Amino acid sequence: ADDQAAPDRTSLAETERQAALLRDRALEGSAAYAIVESLTTEVGPRLAGTPDEARARDWAVAKLRALGFDDVRVEPFEMTTWVRGLETGAIVSPYPQPLLLTALGNSGATGPDGITGTLVPFATLADFAEAPAESVAGKIVYVGHAMDKTQDGSSYGFFGNVRRRGPAMATAKGAAAILIRSIGTDSRRFPHTGGTRFNDGQTPIPAAAVSNPDADQIERIVALAADGGTPVTVSLTLTPRVAGTTLSGNVIVDLKGSERPDEIVITGGHLDSWDLGTGAVDDGAGVAITTAAVKLIRDAGLTPKRTIRLVLWGAEEVGLLGAQAYARAHADEIANHVTGSESDFGAERIWKLHTGPVSDEGRALTARIARLLAPLGIAPGPENATSGGPDLIPLNRAGMPVLRLVQDGTDYFDLHHTPDDTLDKIDPAVLDQNVAAYAVLLWMVANSDVDFRRTGTGADG
Amino acid sequence: ADDQAAPDRTSLAETERQAALLRDRALEGSAAYAIVESLTTEVGPRLAGTPDEARARDWAVAKLRALGFDDVRVEPFEMTTWVRGLETGAIVSPYPQPLLLTALGNSGATGPDGITGTLVPFATLADFAEAPAESVAGKIVYVGHAMDKTQDGSSYGFFGNVRRRGPAMATAKGAAAILIRSIGTDSRRFPHTGGTRFNDGQTPIPAAAVSNPDADQIERIVALAADGGTPVTVSLTLTPRVAGTTLSGNVIVDLKGSERPDEIVITGGHLDSWDLGTGAVDDGAGVAITTAAVKLIRDAGLTPKRTIRLVLWGAEEVGLLGAQAYARAHADEIANHVTGSESDFGAERIWKLHTGPVSDEGRALTARIARLLAPLGIAPGPENATSGGPDLIPLNRAGMPVLRLVQDGTDYFDLHHTPDDTLDKIDPAVLDQNVAAYAVLLWMVANSDVDFRRTGTGADG
Ligand SMILES: [Zn+2]
Ligand SMILES: [Zn+2]
Ligand SMILES: [Zn+2]
Ligand SMILES: [Zn+2]
Known part of the structure; x- marks a missing residue:
């Protein structure tokens, strides 16, 4: 953590310099692979609502604390649980x-x-x-x-x-x-x-x-x-049978903003998986990429102006139950959610950046972000993102703008929801490319005061 | 069937011309894919000694007859059968x-x-x-x-x-x-x-x-x-359990030789498979390739001097039981088995031709065969074949020389003995390359009077 990284002289140029530094550090090796290795090995399959998913939450709390995050919290919710x-x-x-x-x-x-x-x-x-x-x-x-x-x-x-x-x-x-x-x-x-x-x-x-x-x-x-x-x-x-009403939960940690802590830039992946594989690609990878990106920012001694919120969602696979629970519990806060970007499309390279409809100043900042992502082989796309990831659909519907870092999904549906979704399918260097992109995106948005909302329209514009 | 193909003026040059014709016809499309499609679809898995393998024998008899072979016979044998x-x-x-x-x-x-x-x-x-x-x-x-x-x-x-x-x-x-x-x-x-x-x-x-x-x-x-x-x-x-003593069997058909019908050039694949997949690659492909090659020779109106014997072996996977039963039943005939070549290493391209130890005149004919195989991308290798395929080990040990058309096995052990050994893994055009090579080999050996045995030594010599 060098002095230059202190948040009080973060002009846009300085923020961009920091983003480039984060990007390049991620490429030198991030925490992502170790995180997904730990989750898939020590927890394995983690079907929503089951004791396996509860073990995944315990793992997440312990892992986030071990990575140096304090104030890790679980927001539980009830669900009807089906088991094979x-x-x-x-x-x-x-x-x-x-x-x-x-x-x-x-x-x-x-x-x-x-x-x-x-x-x-x-x-x-x-x-x-x-x-x-x-x-x-x-x-x-x-x-x-x-x-x-x-x-x-x-x-x-x-x-x-x-x-x-x-x-x-x-x-x-x-x-x-x-x-x-x-x-x-x-x-x-x-x-x-x-x-x-x-x-x-x-x-x-x-x-x-x-x-x-x-x-x-x-x-x-x-x-x-x-x-x-x-x-x-x-x-x-x-x-199969319905096991009755059980608990699931979202695991949440904030990298608290220094100037506008109530403004939230939300990211994450989902903690539950289908029961057949160990959920490495869907969505251990997303958990790992976004956790590693937030850790990278914090480990660089950087504190963003806005709060970066990492949510490891529960019960995504069975109907976005964690996402709905969050949207209900945080209904009063949604207007303060600046943007959302979830990683939930595997572990391959990110190749494009899409947004949903955004404001002119949001579009201008996105263009700056795209310049920083270009060395990663990522091109900006049109404003056609329909969500920032499945768990952000409820927030997006409630008006939160989204940015989506789109992974190469050519082979995603080879493994998707099968026993073959296991750790051996993940390349650590490719995960690091993802971490680099998320670190850039999160830092650039969270360290700005840009409002991405289009005035007078919902996010569906 | 043109007149030129008649066997009575088969000089070596004429035999080679016919071999080249068979090779080129195979590449235009053989019966092989339809055979393996039929076996894997209509019979599916066929574990040795089970009713499934019995259905495979019934299929083989009916299929060989439908392909125009008469005198199809089954040589049954008893075995101890294990089931999953x-x-x-x-x-x-x-x-x-x-x-x-x-x-x-x-x-x-x-x-x-x-x-x-x-x-x-x-x-x-x-x-x-x-x-x-x-x-x-x-x-x-x-x-x-x-x-x-x-x-x-x-x-x-x-x-x-x-x-x-x-x-x-x-x-x-x-x-x-x-x-x-x-x-x-x-x-x-x-x-x-x-x-x-x-x-x-x-x-x-x-x-x-x-x-x-x-x-x-x-x-x-x-x-x-x-x-x-x-x-x-x-x-x-x-x-799993031992189901007791049941019947298996080898299915045999001869393309009878015109001049030396007692001299046998043996080929084939094994009819049984493990129970997890449908045995497409192991060894429906071998059954199909060798059957199609013999059919190609017969359909060209060609009759070899020696007999070409196609054996679809039973109970290979569980210890070469069909091979042993054949060697026992045909003990008196083994000296008349000129050469043996089984196809049992998948469905990929043949890339080399090996022999075991052979006589000088056998080596000379092998060199002629290699010239005919070269346009198929097949190179001759040293005399280091240890068998002509698993089911020919007992005959080889008893002195029968072997020639082996070696398939590319790079990916063979990706599928081997798994549920994934299914028809979709087979490329019809690649099967045809195999058929072409077998047709050349079988025709060249069966239409010659070359003795491959090294005098004074066993095949292991
Ligand atoms: Zn997912
Ligand atoms: Zn999924
Ligand atoms: Zn085999
Ligand atoms: Zn086998």
């Missing part, structure tokens, strides 16, 4: 063989003896939506899709609806169960889990995903069976 | 979390309630071999290793001993169970199964593999626990 059971499946006829499948979050159960039924296949969700209820009532629906890799991950919105909406649609049509092609872009036999949502008043039916290779196999068998005029019969056993 | 049960595991303390594991073939069972024990880790099989029995008695042994990718797959011999010999060693030292790092080169969470062998008189203990990511996790936790002075406790539940 057994999950097996098979093609019964005409070509008997096992299927590897995994229940979607909120899936109903088959009972321990499982169910067997005729498969009714659809190539797309739109095809299924048009099908009359009598064509699928009492049967097992299969819905495919053709999701492919995209660098920005944008096709997840469209194709992900097979998972998000397919099961409720199947329930409404009276289906016995639904199998979907995983929302994934790999050719590995791990199915991808993820949340689905049933409609109010619906009793959830069993809902599971099969891997892409198994979906290909189902579709080949469906075609052969159709040639032979025989039906395809499948069996599945899923025994 | 439940398999789950976990680190119990100090950092509780699930492990993904799979039983090794012949593993003992834990009983349905599983066992829990202290883990005793070893970095290598040699370290474990040196450990005194009292250090592991009643405990759960873990053995790691550092197998890396090789193009020729040669390191499988050395590192594979962790799987082949570790469990017998652990049983001899009184261990309660053994976990090994998978004999695999991938960073996916599918553990690799494969056979292990207990010593005569030993009662098999539970023996399982964990994936490389899980092995890394175990090793990280072992290191952390050692720092803290606490033991690592793991639990596992394995319920």
